[in-house]
Amino acid sequence: MAAKPPADDPAQDAPEIGAPQHAAAGLPAVGHTLRMAGRQMGVRRTALTLLRVNQPDGFDCPGCAWPEPAKPHRAEFCENGAKAVAEEATLRRVTPAFFAEHPLAELAERSGYWLGQQGRLTEPMYLAEGDTHYRPIGWDAAFDLVAEELAALDSPDEAVFYTSGRTSNEAAFLYQLFAREFGTNNLPDCSNLCHESSGAALTETLGVGKGSVLLEDLYRAELIIVAGQNPGTNHPRMLTALERAKAAGARIITVNPLPEAGLERFRNPQTARGLVGGGTPLTDLFLQVRIGGDQALFRMLNRLVIEREGAVDREFVAAHTHGFAEFEAAARRADWAETLAATGLTRAEIERALEMTLNARSVVVCWAMGLTQHRHAVPTIKEVVNFLLLRGNIGRPGAGVCPVRGHSNVQGDRTMGIVERPDAAFLDALRREFGFEPPRHHGFDVVNAIRALRDGAARVFFAMGGNFVAASPDTEVTERAMRRARLTVHVSTKLNRSHCVTGARALILPTLGRTERDVQAGGEQFVTVEDSMGVVHASRGRLRPASEALLSEPAIVCRLARRVLGAGSGTPWEEFAGDYARIRERIARVVPGFEDFEARVAGPRGFTLPHAPRDERRFPTATGRANFSADEVSYPRVPAGRLLLQTLRSHDQYNTTIYGLDDRYRGITGGRRVVLVRPADAAALGLADGQLVDLTSEWTDGTERVAAGFRLTHYPTAPGCAAAYYPETNVLVPLDATAETSNTPVSKSVVIRLTPAAGCQ
Ligand SMILES: Nc1nc2c(c(=O)[nH]1)N[C@H]1C(S)=C(S)[C@@H](COP(=O)(O)OP(=O)(O)OC[C@H]3O[C@@H](n4cnc5c(=O)[nH]c(N)nc54)[C@H](O)[C@@H]3O)O[C@H]1N2
Numbered sequence: 001m002a003a004k005p006p007a008d009d010p011a012q013d014a015p016e017i018g019a020p021q022h023a024a025a026g027l028p029a030v031g032h033t034l035r036m037a038g039r040q041m042g043v044r045r046t047a048l049t050l051l052r053v054n055q056p057d058g059f060d061c062p063g064c065a066w067p068e069p070a071k072p073h074r075a076e077f078c079e080n081g082a083k084a085v086a087e088e089a090t091l092r093r094v095t096p097a098f099f100a101e102h103p104l105a106e107l108a109e110r111s112g113y114w115l116g117q118q119g120r121l122t123e124p125m126y127l128a129e130g131d132t133h134y135r136p137i138g139w140d141a142a143f144d145l146v147a148e149e150l151a152a153l154d155s156p157d158e159a160v161f162y163t164s165g166r167t168s169n170e171a172a173f174l175y176q177l178f179a180r181e182f183g184t185n186n187l188p189d190c191s192n193l194c195h196e197s198s199g200a201a202l203t204e205t206l207g208v209g210k211g212s213v214l215l216e217d218l219y220r221a222e223l224i225i226v227a228g229q230n231p232g233t234n235h236p237r238m239l240t241a242l243e244r245a246k247a248a249g250a251r252i253i254t255v256n257p258l259p260e261a262g263l264e265r266f267r268n269p270q271t272a273r274g275l276v277g278g279g280t281p282l283t284d285l286f287l288q289v290r291i292g293g294d295q296a297l298f299r300m301l302n303r304l305v306i307e308r309e310g311a312v313d314r315e316f317v318a319a320h321t322h323g324f325a326e327f328e329a330a331a332r333r334a335d336w337a338e339t340l341a342a343t344g345l346t347r348a349e350i351e352r353a354l355e356m357t358l359n360a361r362s363v364v365v366c367w368a369m370g371l372t373q374h375r376h377a378v379p380t381i382k383e384v385v386n387f388l389l390l391r392g393n394i395g396r397p398g399a400g401v402c403p404v405r406g407h408s409n410v411q412g413d414r415t416m417g418i419v420e421r422p423d424a425a426f427l428d429a430l431r432r433e434f435g436f437e438p439p440r441h442h443g444f445d446v447v448n449a450i451r452a453l454r455d456g457a458a459r460v461f462f463a464m465g466g467n468f469v470a471a472s473p474d475t476e477v478t479e480r481a482m483r484r485a486r487l488t489v490h491v492s493t494k495l496n497r498s499h500c501v502t503g504a505r506a507l508i509l510p511t512l513g514r515t516e517r518d519v520q521a522g523g524e525q526f527v528t529v530e531d532s533m534g535v536v537h538a539s540r541g542r543l544r545p546a547s548e549a550l551l552s553e554p555a556i557v558c559r560l561a562r563r564v565l566g567a568g569s570g571t572p573w574e575e576f577a578g579d580y581a582r583i584r585e586r587i588a589r590v591v592p593g594f595e596d597f598e599a600r601v602a603g604p605r606g607f608t609l610p611h612a613p614r615d616e617r618r619f620p621t622a623t624g625r626a627n628f629s630a631d632e633v634s635y636p637r638v639p640a641g642r643l644l645l646q647t648l649r650s651h652d653q654y655n656t657t658i659y660g661l662d663d664r665y666r667g668i669t670g671g672r673r674v675v676l677v678r679p680a681d682a683a684a685l686g687l688a689d690g691q692l693v694d695l696t697s698e699w700t701d702g703t704e705r706v707a708a709g710f711r712l713t714h715y716p717t718a719p720g721c722a723a724a725y726y727p728e729t730n731v732l733v734p735l736d737a738t739a740e741t742s743n744t745p746v747s748k749s750v751v752i753r754l755t756p757a758a759g760c761q
């Protein structure tokens with residue numbers, strides 16, 4: 001753990017605890033938004049910038065991946081989108097003088113919050129081997145250095161090319177092309193930490209690893225189940241969609257160990273009634289499930305549907321699915337005692353959910369990290385698919401699967417080929433279009449990239465955005481692994497922890513953000529992104545770049561590729577950098593669904609990618625049908641005297657970017673080192689509200705990991721469950737604790753014990 005931070009870096013373990021709220025947004029949110037944005041951007045820039053968010057001629061919000069409605073509201077952004085914009089459009093700057101003033105050793109002691117608060121990166125910076133400070137370096141010299149280190153590798157597979165989810169389609173397409181021309185599929189991305197489990201489960205069962213609903217489907221659904229998601233904080237504009245669905249008669253079931261304010265009641269800041277009134281109650285039935293109990297819950301619901309006369313859509317099952325008999329036999333074995341133990345729910349609650357299901361002609365299930373970051377995440381999501389298939393709730397209006405993506409273009413990056421296990425058809429298309437032989441063997445995902453760095457099998461780490469060190473599990477192991485690299489390179493907008501934990505040599509390459517004007521040889525450019533529902537549209541920045549020295553992400557990839565690949569590459573990198581339409585031309589020829597890309601993306605709302613199960617009830621799976629699955633039901637077992645910890649986001653953060661130290665809806669202000677525990681659980685452990693405790697995670701191999709100095713906070717979470725913020729608690733998640741199949745770290749179920757803090761507080 002870092003030593004006590006300096007005085008200008010506020011301590012984060014002394015929060016004030018108030019009462020949790022029961023409604024999200026409304027007037028307090030508007031005031032909060034403007035204050036936060038104004039502090040970073042000033043008042044005039046705040047107004048001008050925020051009005052461009054998610055408008056047809058503006059830029060895509062760099063916050064979440066929630067889609068824009070066909071007719072966006074004049075203020076089609078939310079409180080947290082505004083914070084994301086302010087964080088990027090800030091007037092604060094990190095200059096070479098800043099790096100001269102702050103040695104690396106000091107930066108490494110700073111909190112992530114402080115680092116982010118310093119402002120936008122302005123010039124390429126280089127840390128030489130053994131040096132104490134980052135020093136300015138020219139772009140050409142920086143690319144020479146990367147080329148030199150890449151050339152020194154024994155194999156291209158000793159390099160790792162990470163991507164976070166803000167990268168545009170154009171940059172992502174070029175980046176994967178460069179990595180593959182260089183000779184590796186080592187393209188881990190933030191999806192590996194995020195919705196990989198959704199992709200794995202949906203590809204196997206439905207044949208497409210993406211959601212099958214559009215916004216209109218949500219408006220038409222009669223029942224919406226929101227499981228393992230906190231939209232009030234992480235996808236606030238989704239609340240507007242839920243409000244509209246409710247107005248049209250939908251009912252909502254929330255499945256969550258925490259009562260999340262945004263799902264209880266929503267006060268829409270876009271309407272007068274929402275601003276000052278009591279708002280709309282959203283949740284009709286709150287199922288306070290135990291962490292990891294969702295698979296058991298859906299399995300029991302499935303048994304009950306099967307047992308109910310006439311409830312199964314036999315016609316759909318016969319015409320479109322595979323594996324029903326085996327699944328039916330497994331579902332009929334679902335056991336009440338086990339279900340109640342796994343879920344912590346009552347039989348009456350589950351039966352009420354059943355009646356709501358049977359009363360709804362169309363059902364959508366939405367989910368996020370509460371389902372994806374468990375050891376049994378993939379079977380859990382497959383059970384959700386079983387649930388929808390049973391009543392034909394796939395491939396018709398108002399029904400379907402809705403995995404709600406995180407980063408604003410994480411889905412698009414995958415579509416563009418940022419994936420460590422590419423399919424053969426995609427590689428064939430690359431070969432045809434660019435005339436080279438792409439590598440066929442699989443590359444590293446995030447966890448395997450860390451193992452490779454740890455074991456010396458990977459020696460150059462390059463990141464297109466993100467904050468790999470802080471976002472990854474097992475912080476101490478990951479940091480040690482990163483320090484073994486020969487070279488670490490980060491293309492970034494803001495300073496973060498990953499710039500402070502480096503290989504022998506390190507580079508920071510500063511880049512343009514979404515909000516900024518991007519002018520290249522061919523004139524002003526726009527980029528494109530894909531939202532959580534497969535809608536692709538343009539994004540055009542308008543602000544003056546944070547510094548003259550910034551290069552766009554596509555320009556960085558092109559210049560790097562030319563330098564590294566030289567005459568060996570037949571790809572017209574320079575032409576691509578000058579005019580992004582040339583990149584889109586190639587995407588149109590390589591990626592299915594992008595035919596006539598340039599013309600179709602010119603429309604104000606872009607276009608929707610095809611989705612066979614949604615559009616035609618066609619399931620491109622191994623069996624050619626939608627697959628039922630009959631996995632064993634499992635749930636986390638917690639030894640006596642221990643709790644199950646989930647690591648989650650506060651209201652004032654965007655992943656590892658900390659905007660502020662408050663979590664308003666949960667009633668926590670001025671600090672982040674808190675652990676939320678049910679009063680009865682705290683009492684049973686002999687611990688008091690407000691007491692300072694250490695968190696120790698216990699992993700099956702006998703190893704232990706400690707996060708010290710957290711304020712125990714009474715909170716009405718499900719029994720036996722605890723919650724604390726990420727990334728402070730990533731240190732507790734063992735590298736080997738990953739989901740079956742998807743290899744995603746199990747950030748939502750870590751067995752911990754709480755003990756009075758050992759420190760001298
Ligand atoms: N403002 C803001 N917006 C964001 C982000 C951000 O950090 N800040 N991050 C973006 C990203 S990358 C992502 S992936 C998304 C994340 O969006 P979310 O998934 O909403 O984020 P988390 O904070 O991880 O919240 C997980 C939710 O699942 C619940 N949960 C935990 N365990 C379980 C379980 O076992 N079962 C069930 N049913 N529920 C459970 C938690 O109580 C919590 O409500 O948001 C995106 N949008």
Ligand SMILES: Nc1nc2c(c(=O)[nH]1)N[C@H]1C(S)=C(S)[C@@H](COP(=O)(O)OP(=O)(O)OC[C@H]3O[C@@H](n4cnc5c(=O)[nH]c(N)nc54)[C@H](O)[C@@H]3O)O[C@H]1N2
Pocket residue numbers: 164165166167190191193194195369406407464465466467468471472473491492493494495496511512513514553647648649654655656657726727729730733747
């Ligand atoms: N314990 C625990 N760990 C988790 C999670 C959890 O719930 N619990 N959630 C996981 C999830 S869902 C995700 S998605 C990952 C997130 O992992 P990442 O995507 O790697 O992390 P972020 O914090 O989103 O990255 C923030 C950094 O991105 C850079 N950046 C911002 N905008 C741009 C841009 O436009 N271009 C470029 N080049 N850089 C930019 C800035 O420098 C900023 O510091 O974390 C995962 N880790």
Ligand SMILES: [Mo]
Pocket residue numbers: 190193194195405406407
């Ligand atoms: Mo995510």
